[in-house]
Amino acid sequence: MQKFLQRALAGLFLLVLVSGCASIVSKSTYPVTFNTSPSGADIKITNQFGMVMYEGSTPTTIPLAAGDGFFQKARYQVTISMFGYKSQTFPLEATLDGWYFGNLVFGGLIGMLIVDPATGAMWKLPTSYLQYSLSPSDQASLKIMSIDELPEHLRDKLEPLNEESITN
Template sequence: MVKKITSLGLAISFLLLSSCASIVSKSNYPISINSSPSEAKILITNKKGVEVYSGNTPATLELKSGSGFFGKAQYQVKFTKDGYESKTVPVYFKLDGWYFGNILLGGLIGMLIIDPATGAMYKLDTEFLNETLSRSTVNIEKDGFKVYSINEIPTEWNKHLVTIE
């Protein structure tokens, strides 16, 4: 009889002290980042501007879903490569549907403390970034701008040329 009461007590404690999103979801999510052309440098910063990752494409890493109590994470991924325009792409997190499972399973502790503190109430909105970088129209060298003659211009730039009279 005592064993049944202890088991029942443990089960009730588990339900009261657990949180649904923390059980079903996670606080860190993998993201794959690629670019065309490959080997672009990527710099990832959080919403406070703090660098959280630096490397080259292709890359796979994990990002935290929370940024403080009830705070949803948000990141900026900046792509750079010599000869190409830099590009910055946001990475968003959204409310995880399992968070509302706390109403049935996790209780108030899960809904108001555990999931908001761990970030498990949010999930990654985009799991894969694949960005195409555009060729730079200006060649910036150490000494400044480079002036091209008409014969030096790459053929893919010809469609952007405008006649000046």
């Protein structure tokens, strides 16, 4: 029984020694939800090298990696655009995960120098939900609608088009 206990403790010690604390407790990819007011805006996310990571519309939830290489945190540019509204670009940057320093407490030198930096678990994304409010554009815009889409109270203000009104 004592031999089994010694082996179990030795195995536990080796597990702590070769594993990264942040890799065990934390994660390297985070789901981030993007929402806009009004919804339905176009969203484009690029990494620090300009590579498009996602293109779609809001609301959406996207898994984003917190690390971007050995000892490198991920940096993203989020661009939100919608017709009739000003386009907005925001940075989204990973920060150091506090669990990374758990390697010091548990003696995981390999975890601190190899495992967590290689997996990206030493980094975390600062938030899991982002809400953006779009501002109307200063530019005049034209919206072409079917008469079926036009509200009843505006239909009596319609004027017929003929060739004379188009050329004037």
